[in-house]
Amino acid sequence: MRRKLLVSYIMLVICLLSVSTLAFYSKTQELYMDTLAADMEKQGELLIRILQEESPSESGLQDLVRDYGDLLDCRITIIAGDGRVMADSLEDPQRMENHGDREEVKLALEGKTGSSLRESTVQGEQLYYYALPFTDQGENRALRFSVSTSAVKGLGLQYMAVGIVIMAVGVVISIFLYIIFIRHLTEPLQELMQSAQQITDGDYGVTIRNYSEEEYAKVSQAFQHMLRELNRNLQDLRERNLELEAVLNSDINGILALDLSGNVILYNEQVKDLLSISSESLQGKSLYQLVRHDDLYRVAEHAMAKQQFRRVDAEFEQNGSRRIYRIYANPIRPRDSKESIGLLMVIEDITNVIRLENVRKDFVSNVTHELKTPLTSIRGFIDTLKQGAVEDRAVAYRFLDIIEMESDRLYRLIQDILYLSEIENRPGEEEALEEVSVEEIAAQVLEVLDSKISQKNLDIFWEVQQDVKVRCEPDKLKQLLMNLVDNAVKYTEEGSITIRAWKAQGNSMIQVQDTGIGIAKEHLERIFERFYRVDKGRSRKMGGTGLGLSIAKHVVERYGGELQVSSEVGKGSSFTARFPAPVDENKKPSDSK
Amino acid sequence: MNLRIEYREEMKGLQKDIARMGAIIEKALDNVMKAMVSQDEELARQTITMDDDVDAMEASIEKRCIHLLLRQSPAAGELRDVLSILKIITDLERIGDHCEDICEWILKINPPMLPSSVKQLPEIAQKVKEMLKATIDSFVERDAAKAMEVCRWDDAVDELYDQLILDQEKEMREKPEYVHNGVVMISIAKYLERMADHATNICEWILYDVTGRHEIYN
Numbered sequence: 073m074r075r076k077l078l079v080s081y082i083m084l085v086i087c088l089l090s091v092s093t094l095a096f097y098s099k100t101q102e103l104y105m106d107t108l109a110a111d112m113e114k115q116g117e118l119l120i121r122i123l124q125e126e127s128p129s130e131s132g133l134q135d136l137v138r139d140y141g142d143l144l145d146c147r148i149t150i151i152a153g154d155g156r157v158m159a160d161s162l163e164d165p166q167r168m169e170n171h172g173d174r175e176e177v178k179l180a181l182e183g184k185t186g187s188s189l190r191e192s193t194v195q196g197e198q199l200y201y202y203a204l205p206f207t208d209q210g211e212n213r214a215l216r217f218s219v220s221t222s223a224v225k226g227l228g229l230q231y232m233a234v235g236i237v238i239m240a241v242g243v244v245i246s247i248f249l250y251i252i253f254i255r256h257l258t259e260p261l262q263e264l265m266q267s268a269q270q271i272t273d274g275d276y277g278v279t280i281r282n283y284s285e286e287e288y289a290k291v292s293q294a295f296q297h298m299l300r301e302l303n304r305n306l307q308d309l310r311e312r313n314l315e316l317e318a319v320l321n322s323d324i325n326g327i328l329a330l331d332l333s334g335n336v337i338l339y340n341e342q343v344k345d346l347l348s349i350s351s352e353s354l355q356g357k358s359l360y361q362l363v364r365h366d367d368l369y370r371v372a373e374h375a376m377a378k379q380q381f382r383r384v385d386a387e388f389e390q391n392g393s394r395r396i397y398r399i400y401a402n403p404i405r406p407r408d409s410k411e412s413i414g415l416l417m418v419i420e421d422i423t424n425v426i427r428l429e430n431v432r433k434d435f436v437s438n439v440t441h442e443l444k445t446p447l448t449s450i451r452g453f454i455d456t457l458k459q460g461a462v463e464d465r466a467v468a469y470r471f472l473d474i475i476e477m478e479s480d481r482l483y484r485l486i487q488d489i490l491y492l493s494e495i496e497n498r499p500g501e502e503e504a505l506e507e508v509s510v511e512e513i514a515a516q517v518l519e520v521l522d523s524k525i526s527q528k529n530l531d532i533f534w535e536v537q538q539d540v541k542v543r544c545e546p547d548k549l550k551q552l553l554m555n556l557v558d559n560a561v562k563y564t565e566e567g568s569i570t571i572r573a574w575k576a577q578g579n580s581m582i583q584v585q586d587t588g589i590g591i592a593k594e595h596l597e598r599i600f601e602r603f604y605r606v607d608k609g610r611s612r613k614m615g616g617t618g619l620g621l622s623i624a625k626h627v628v629e630r631y632g633g634e635l636q637v638s639s640e641v642g643k644g645s646s647f648t649a650r651f652p653a654p655v656d657e658n659k660k661p662s663d664s665k
Numbered sequence: 666m667n668l669r670i671e672y673r674e675e676m677k678g679l680q681k682d683i684a685r686m687g688a689i690i691e692k693a694l695d696n697v698m699k700a701m702v703s704q705d706e707e708l709a710r711q712t713i714t715m716d717d718d719v720d721a722m723e724a725s726i727e728k729r730c731i732h733l734l735l736r737q738s739p740a741a742g743e744l745r746d747v748l749s750i751l752k753i754i755t756d757l758e759r760i761g762d763h764c765e766d767i768c769e770w771i772l773k774i775n776p777p778m779l780p781s782s783v784k785q786l787p788e789i790a791q792k793v794k795e796m797l798k799a800t801i802d803s804f805v806e807r808d809a810a811k812a813m814e815v816c817r818w819d820d821a822v823d824e825l826y827d828q829l830i831l832d833q834e835k836e837m838r839e840k841p842e843y844v845h846n847g848v849v850m851i852s853i854a855k856y857l858e859r860m861a862d863h864a865t866n867i868c869e870w871i872l873y874d875v876t877g878r879h880e881i882y883n
Contacts, residue, residue: 333677334681358805360680360681360684360685360805361684361805361806364684364687364688364691364798364801365688365692366685366688366689366692369681369684369685369688389695
């Protein structure tokens with residue numbers, strides 16, 4: 073741009089200067105000729121007056137003309153009315169041809185002033201002729217001056233030379249001016265350009281100078297405005313990105329967005345966890361690169377090919393454990409567009425959901441089974457009684473005893489189920505918690521179970537410390553101990569039952585240990601499940617509902633503790649409940665409510 | 666700029682399919698391990714049917730490779746891509762076959778293996794599974810260093826295998842009633858060891874594809 077500007081600048085200077093020089097030159101030439109004509113007119117009038125006064129003879133005329141011609145440094149010719157040359161300052165008039173047909177002479181002889189610029193037949197160069205009329209001796213005559221125009225030509229050449237010099241000087245000055253001017257003009261532009269480049273490279277901290285020129289000031293203001301807007305938009309975008317990231321990451325499900333060729337465009341941290349991906353960033357990586365799972369591939373490809381929502385439950389391995397994931401794959405369609413731009417996959421860990429569903433299903437079928445068994449037996453005996461057994465008093469009583477026992481069992485079962493659902497559904501609130509002495513409750517439990525224990529001839533060891541307390545509802549703790557001790561009594565034929573309670577590191581511990589039949593290892597982790605029985609027939613015979621340990625566990629967990637079991641077949645079992653010890657209100661009044 | 670759009674699209678599809686074939690085989694091997702430990706006959710039968718998928722995939726990939734060779738006449742690096750895929754799927758298919766073979770042995774075991782004697786097999790199987798996973802990873806990521814690494818793991822598998830043979834031989838000598846079990850153990854271990862060799866072969870072809878040199882590492 074700079075060169076173009078320079079060239080056009082110089083062209084402009086040259087054009088201007090040459091036009092002005094030419095105009096000046098032609099004007100000067102015109103002026104010169106006018107001056108020449110005026111001079112000649114005056115000289116002519118002067119000479120005519122001299123001629124009229126002196127009125128010389130023909131030869132005297134010749135001398136006079138010659139003298140004045142030398143004096144005025146021009147050629148003077150006097151022509152008679154018929155065109156004959158009477159005298160000439162340079163030539164011999166006798167030998168000169170008739171000048172009557174010359175333009176200026178014709179005019180003069182008619183009494184007008186005439187002038188002409190043409191080549192002389194005598195001197196062979198361009199001459200300027202000027203003719204004046206005068207009368208002498210009653211005859212019209214013409215006085216003619218002729219001057220060489222070479223002086224005018226010389227003037228032209230001089231003008232030309234001066235013009236060229238001026239032009240050269242003009243060009244030099246203009247280049248000089250141009251450099252100053254262009255620097256002044258383009259420097260801000262270049263600065264702006266640099267700033268723009270910096271902004272393009274991502275440096276948004278650029279400062280843009282203010283310029284005094286109006287146009288530049290406007291541009292720089294526009295630039296500053298643009299930079300501010302860019303900065304603000306960028307800030308907005310960053311914030312939106314952070315928000316989006318936060319939203320994505322706060323979803324517990326894994327989110328993975330793929331573009332049309334299966335590369336990741338968006339993801340959250342959970343995906344990496346769920347799919348056990350170790351690499352730092354998933355951006356731009358292919359699904360096939362990240363995970364190796366046929367079901368996942370299939371659901372993604374189907375959803376992409378059919379452009380439809382797809383869902384699949386598939387088994388995955390996460391940190392060595394088997395999990396079931398539900399994968400949703402949905403094509404991403406921008407608003408108002410039918411073409412999808414990719415695929416959104418949401419991965420949900422449903423392992424626990426499925427486990428719970430199974431537990432629920434088992435519970436329902438177990439409950440119905442457990443309820444049906446005593447009912448069937450009751451109905452059977454009633455039927456038998458109706459059909460005549462009622463007549464036999466002894467048999468009838470035996471049957472009624474059985475019916476009573478079974479309905480007791482049914483009652484207990486329903487009681488247990490209700491109890492279980494109560495402690496499951498209302499965790500820990502709206503109940504009167506108090507600090508309960510384990511010693512007191514354990515004593516009550518032993519009292520209730522006394523008859524059962526004495527039937528079996530078991531030793532009871534009492535190792536309960538006096539000040540062990542648990543913050544709970546007394547009935548619940550009683551239920552817990554009742555279940556544990558009752559179980560111990562049920563499954564121990566001979567030997568002893570030990571009841572312990574002690575304090576340990578901010579915990580209250582309660583332990584019930586027996587020397588009974590014990591529980592085999594493979595059953596240990598399942599005995600707290602509802603209706604789980606190690607030996608079904610035996611448990612029923614003992615009148616168990618299959619819910620005792622489940623209730624015990626729920627009670628302990630309700631008060632923030634845990635229930636553990638250790639057992640060896642043939643040697644006995646030991647159940648240990650750990651409760652967080654209640655805060656001593658005398659010692660720490662600030663902690664009390 | 667690479668103008669071979671059709672070739673590249675087709676190649677991408679092939680690579681995806683290899684990843685998928687790898688996924689199926691990894692799953693099959695996983696099932697084999699589970700079926701072995703838990704004596705799950707149902708799972709073993711199910712795994713045997715998975716081999717049909719693998720065979721079908723091999724046939725389809727092979728066909729597409731040949732089409733690619735004919736239609737696109739690849740040269741240099743592109744030719745290596747196609748050739749190595751052709752070789753890799755053969756080895757992958759063999760691994761799939763071995764999974765099937767092991768499952769057939771599991772169904773034949775009678776009486777069931779004692780859990781203690783089974784212990785060495787899962788160890789080998791775990792190693793082989795890791796090798797297979799790393800092999801497919803290095804194919805997908807075209808990672809020569811990783812492929813080289815996998816080739817070295819083969820020695821560990823061989824060592825475990827040799828140890829197992831020695832142990833089984835000793836046990837069979839001591840307890841004649843154990844011979845049937847021992848034979849099964851050795852057969853299964855042999856298949857696992859072969860799988861590791863196939864994985865090494867695949868890695869060699871990956872190295873060939875990436876570096877242009879084919880060297881034998883085992």
